[in-house]
Amino acid sequence: MDKLLASLTDALQGTVRTPDQFTASQLQNYGRIFQWTPRFVVYPDSARDVTALIEFCRKNKLSLTNRGSAHSQSQLAINRGGVLVEMKAMNKIGAIDEEALTVDVEAGVVWRDLVHHLARRGLVPRVLTNNLGVTIGGTLSMAGIGVASFKYGSQGDNVVDMDVVTGEGKLVTCSPEKNADLFWGAIAGLGSFGVITRAKLQLRRMKPMTRTYYLLYDDLRVFLDDARMSMDSGTWDHLESWGAPCAQGTRPVSGRRQVFAKWFYPFHLTVEYDEGRPPDDAALLAGLRPYDNVYTDDCPTIDFLERMVPVFELWKKAGTWEFMHPWIECILPWETAADCMEQVLADTPPGIQVGGHVLIWPAKGTTSRSKNFMVPEGENLVGFGLLPAVPQKFWGEMSERFENVSRMMIMFGAKRYLSGWVNFTPDEWKEHFGPRWDEMVALKRRYDPDHILNPGFLPFEARSGAAAGRR
Amino acid sequence: MAVTFGTPAWADALTAEINASSEYRNAAAKWGDGFNGNVILVFDADDQMAQTRSLLIRLSKGTCGGASFLEGGTHPEAGFGLRAPFTTWKDVLERKTMAATAILTGRMKVDGDKMTLLKHTAAHRALVACASAIDTEFPAA
Numbered sequence: 001m002d003k004l005l006a007s008l009t010d011a012l013q014g015t016v017r018t019p020d021q022f023t024a025s026q027l028q029n030y031g032r033i034f035q036w037t038p039r040f041v042v043y044p045d046s047a048r049d050v051t052a053l054i055e056f057c058r059k060n061k062l063s064l065t066n067r068g069s070a071h072s073q074s075q076l077a078i079n080r081g082g083v084l085v086e087m088k089a090m091n092k093i094g095a096i097d098e099e100a101l102t103v104d105v106e107a108g109v110v111w112r113d114l115v116h117h118l119a120r121r122g123l124v125p126r127v128l129t130n131n132l133g134v135t136i137g138g139t140l141s142m143a144g145i146g147v148a149s150f151k152y153g154s155q156g157d158n159v160v161d162m163d164v165v166t167g168e169g170k171l172v173t174c175s176p177e178k179n180a181d182l183f184w185g186a187i188a189g190l191g192s193f194g195v196i197t198r199a200k201l202q203l204r205r206m207k208p209m210t211r212t213y214y215l216l217y218d219d220l221r222v223f224l225d226d227a228r229m230s231m232d233s234g235t236w237d238h239l240e241s242w243g244a245p246c247a248q249g250t251r252p253v254s255g256r257r258q259v260f261a262k263w264f265y266p267f268h269l270t271v272e273y274d275e276g277r278p279p280d281d282a283a284l285l286a287g288l289r290p291y292d293n294v295y296t297d298d299c300p301t302i303d304f305l306e307r308m309v310p311v312f313e314l315w316k317k318a319g320t321w322e323f324m325h326p327w328i329e330c331i332l333p334w335e336t337a338a339d340c341m342e343q344v345l346a347d348t349p350p351g352i353q354v355g356g357h358v359l360i361w362p363a364k365g366t367t368s369r370s371k372n373f374m375v376p377e378g379e380n381l382v383g384f385g386l387l388p389a390v391p392q393k394f395w396g397e398m399s400e401r402f403e404n405v406s407r408m409m410i411m412f413g414a415k416r417y418l419s420g421w422v423n424f425t426p427d428e429w430k431e432h433f434g435p436r437w438d439e440m441v442a443l444k445r446r447y448d449p450d451h452i453l454n455p456g457f458l459p460f461e462a463r464s465g466a467a468a469g470r471r
Numbered sequence: 472m473a474v475t476f477g478t479p480a481w482a483d484a485l486t487a488e489i490n491a492s493s494e495y496r497n498a499a500a501k502w503g504d505g506f507n508g509n510v511i512l513v514f515d516a517d518d519q520m521a522q523t524r525s526l527l528i529r530l531s532k533g534t535c536g537g538a539s540f541l542e543g544g545t546h547p548e549a550g551f552g553l554r555a556p557f558t559t560w561k562d563v564l565e566r567k568t569m570a571a572t573a574i575l576t577g578r579m580k581v582d583g584d585k586m587t588l589l590k591h592t593a594a595h596r597a598l599v600a601c602a603s604a605i606d607t608e609f610p611a612a
Binding site for chain 2: 254255404
């Protein structure tokens with residue numbers, strides 16, 4: 001038996017797998033742009049296992065990458081030559097405090113499981129991502145934004161405290177008050193400073209039913225005016241919107257005819273309510289100026305939270321789930337958002353709807369305290385994302401265009417959301433984080449001095465002779 | 472028949488291409504509306520071109536009022552400038568490099584209000600497409 005394998009197996013209570021036992025999905029993330037092979041895949045049993053694993057990696061100069069559902073698309077949740085840690089193995093839901101409205105969870109808990117567990121008590125996490133199939137540790141490491149973020153910020157803003165195993169192998173409990181630098185380093189920290197193993201999440205009480213108004217806009221600027229008014233009204237529990245293309249035939253682009261679209265903007269406004277006490281439609285919609293009021297949907301709140309499931313099932317059935325996903329999401333300043341989106345959408349073919357979509361989410365610049373989740377200045381912001389599914393054979397001809405979309409967003413003042421495909425140069429990373437970058441470098445030096453954690457994405461400069469698996 | 476780059480005939484051919492292009496007419500319908508839309512393309516001297524030259528293109532609301540090559544890199548009638556080494560321009564005109572990439576990565580410098588330029592990206596792309604459509608003979612280095 002490989003001595004290293006024997007030593008690793010001895011150190012852990014959890015399971016260790018070797019390359020002959022890896023699944024194909026462990027070599028890729030949802031982006032399907034990179035394919036890396038680790039030396040070991042580990043299913044930890046506890047935070048103690050994670051601590052032992054980090055000690056093992058430091059001693060043997062191996063890199064360590066933790067993954068939840070691996071929904072990110074760049075060089076995250078994959079590992080080359082080191083240890084890939086399947087955090088989903090740590091999936092215990094702990095104590096619920098109905099007075100303080102909190103729940104303790106291990107980092108590998110999938111949000112969907114937590115949502116259903118809490119729903120029996122009429123509780124729900126304050127912010128949920130559209131895709132509930134991702135893990136708590138995964139989205140906290142990214143920020144985690146959703147249709148209630150305009151009220152509550154990111155999921156990372158709704159953590160009371162958490163346990164993090166640092167790159168030095170120390171298990172540290174941290175919160176905004178205690179060991180705050182590690183706490184805010186770990187939130188949206190892309191796993192750079194430690195492995196989140198447990199979190200206590202802030203909850204809220206939910207009402208059992210939702211009513212959603214499906215409004216449609218044909219004018220982006222009117223839609224944005226209404227979105228801002230809706231955020232400020234204090235009325236709505238959830239706000240969600242998209243770009244929806246209506247194909248218009250073909251036109252020349254750089255001399256070659258391409259399909260193009262006129263874009264419309266569905267805007268879904270949701271309120272929760274108690275059974276038998278439906279909301280007053282006219283009062284809620286007063287002052288809004290949609291092109292059309294398409295549909296009004298009543299459904300149990302738990303079903304509302306799962307509303308994306310049929311879409312994802314369709315993508316899986318159609319096979320586009322297996323395509324490349326170079327998603328480009330950003331947060332735009334309110335002032336430049338319409339101009340940027342108009343330019344980008346003018347060049348976006350309606351085919352993006354095949355296995356993908358265009359997200360637009362009105363947001364507040366005042367709801368997040370996260371230090372690593374970078375957003376532009378301003379009270380109001382607009383999240384904007386092109387979420388394509390690209391057949392592998394088209395990647396060569398399309399990647400430059402996607403990079404230009406990202407560059408254009410940034411020239412309009414945007415900050416990229418980092419779960420997508422990000423291909424920054426080191427200087428572009430520094431520009432992204434601004435003054436925070438120097439603080440992150442200092443955090444890396446302090447909490448992961450051997451640079452073993454999640455190498456390959458953020459351009460921390462490693463000391464020579466440090467862990468394997470770095471790009 | 473190929474037209475020699477840098478000649479009055481090439482500038483006239485570009486004017487004709489622009490005015491015949493529905494892509495340009497649609498994409499640039501608002502270019503120059505309320506601001507000076509004349510663009511000067513500056514071809515900086517490099518190992519393939521001994522002397523810096525430029526091309527002033529008079530543009531307004533989807534049409535071209537004429538184009539002419541100039542010595543030097545500035546002109547008082549220009550509202551915007553795009554500047555790059557001649558070799559970069561040649562790559563763009565031969566469709567080896569996307570003009571957008573050159574601009575967004577800083578290999579092509581913008582003189583003028585960058586935001587205005589960003590709001591009309593399709594117009595500039597269509598302009599470059601018109602220039603690329605000309606059967607061009609580049610002078611030997």
